[in-house]
Amino acid sequence: MRSDPLDYLSSELQAMRDQGLYRRLRVLDGEQQARASIDHRSVVNLSSNNYLGLTTHPALRARAIEATRRFGVGSGSVRTIAGTMEIHMDLERRLAAFKRTEAAVVFQSGFTANAGTVSSILGKDDVIVSDELNHASIIDGARLSRATIKVFPHRDVAAARTIVEALPRGQRTLLITDGVFSMDGDLGALPALSDLAEEFGCIMMVDDAHASGVFGQQGRGTVDHFGLHGRVDVQVGTLSKAIGVLGGYVAGSRALIEFLCHRARPFLFSTSHPPAVAAACLAALDVLETEPELMRRLWENTRLFKAGLAALGFDTGASDSPITPVIVGDAALAMQLSDRLFERGVFAQGIGFPTVPNGRARVRTIVTAAHTHEDLTFALDAFKTVGTELGIL
Numbered sequence: 001m002r003s004d005p006l007d008y009l010s011s012e013l014q015a016m017r018d019q020g021l022y023r024r025l026r027v028l029d030g031e032q033q034a035r036a037s038i039d040h041r042s043v044v045n046l047s048s049n050n051y052l053g054l055t056t057h058p059a060l061r062a063r064a065i066e067a068t069r070r071f072g073v074g075s076g077s078v079r080t081i082a083g084t085m086e087i088h089m090d091l092e093r094r095l096a097a098f099k100r101t102e103a104a105v106v107f108q109s110g111f112t113a114n115a116g117t118v119s120s121i122l123g124k125d126d127v128i129v130s131d132e133l134n135h136a137s138i139i140d141g142a143r144l145s146r147a148t149i150k151v152f153p154h155r156d157v158a159a160a161r162t163i164v165e166a167l168p169r170g171q172r173t174l175l176i177t178d179g180v181f182s183m184d185g186d187l188g189a190l191p192a193l194s195d196l197a198e199e200f201g202c203i204m205m206v207d208d209a210h211a212s213g214v215f216g217q218q219g220r221g222t223v224d225h226f227g228l229h230g231r232v233d234v235q236v237g238t239l240s241k242a243i244g245v246l247g248g249y250v251a252g253s254r255a256l257i258e259f260l261c262h263r264a265r266p267f268l269f270s271t272s273h274p275p276a277v278a279a280a281c282l283a284a285l286d287v288l289e290t291e292p293e294l295m296r297r298l299w300e301n302t303r304l305f306k307a308g309l310a311a312l313g314f315d316t317g318a319s320d321s322p323i324t325p326v327i328v329g330d331a332a333l334a335m336q337l338s339d340r341l342f343e344r345g346v347f348a349q350g351i352g353f354p355t356v357p358n359g360r361a362r363v364r365t366i367v368t369a370a371h372t373h374e375d376l377t378f379a380l381d382a383f384k385t386v387g388t389e390l391g392i393l
């Protein structure tokens, strides 16, 4: 009988189980909501990126349905062949205006936007200087580019400067940071990195996946938040988090966007969004303009929940955003904390290596505009009880 050449995968899965890192997927029974039914249990959901509650917003739902009726369910092709619809172009024009740039291009996801951009605008003779906690899609894009990758310690601009200073004059270099770091919730050192980029003629790029819809005027992101319009060459955003739908985009100069349309491999080789996705994203951009109270509520909830966790005595790191980690160190303990919280009606995902460094395992919480004060008080009570039971508090 043929032996299974994939047998080693079972051993690796067993090793994950032994280290408490094996995770079964939790399944939503209904909508992505602040209070949701997950694995048939009603829970306060602190694990989604649905910052503004737009996944179920009536305007987005209606526009998606209308677009499906008018244009069908699929685009039928990649963008560069027959898969560019008028609605894709509308969305890109709208995103460019939103980000105050000359142009924008939409990708299938934030992941493909980052990976496709970094890998196409840089090549083997170039250098990428990257924060150590940048998102996996940036790391993969950097590897695909075959450029030399130099990593600086998290938010350490002095270390980034040392790297850049040591490069030959005229070396083509990309400086890149997340706008908001997804596991810690702190902000990238964008203003100081932008100064550095200007001084040395580097390309400056930011991944604003967790900042668009959350920071800046009407959610324009960290470039707007820090007053850096015109100084960041490449802005990536996602349509899958605060925007509530799916996709990623790059905003910048017309030359950058035209180049990506010719060279970014996900744009060339993977089918474009169904029209319903583009329509719902357009509706979300309307909502950002017409319902500023959603961002206000998001930040009010963020302040309330952070203060509550800190008052209980948890280590919540250095977050400046609605992402608040509850850091416990040991991965098995983080998973136990997450499981016990779930039993008490709170869903906050446990996160361990390799998503965060060894010894920095945590439960990650994200509040949204859609949580009520009762939801958050209920969640804080559960954290208090379980944190005490597990000896974390």
Ligand SMILES: Cc1ncc(COP(=O)(O)O)c(C=O)c1O
Residues within 6 Å of the ligand: 109, 110, 111, 112, 114, 135, 137, 178, 180, 181, 182, 207, 209, 210, 238, 239, 240, 241, 246, 247, 248
């Ligand atoms: C910082 C960061 N960048 C990019 C992405 C990818 O975005 P998307 O989920 O749209 O692929 C994520 C999401 O996981 C993220 O956290």
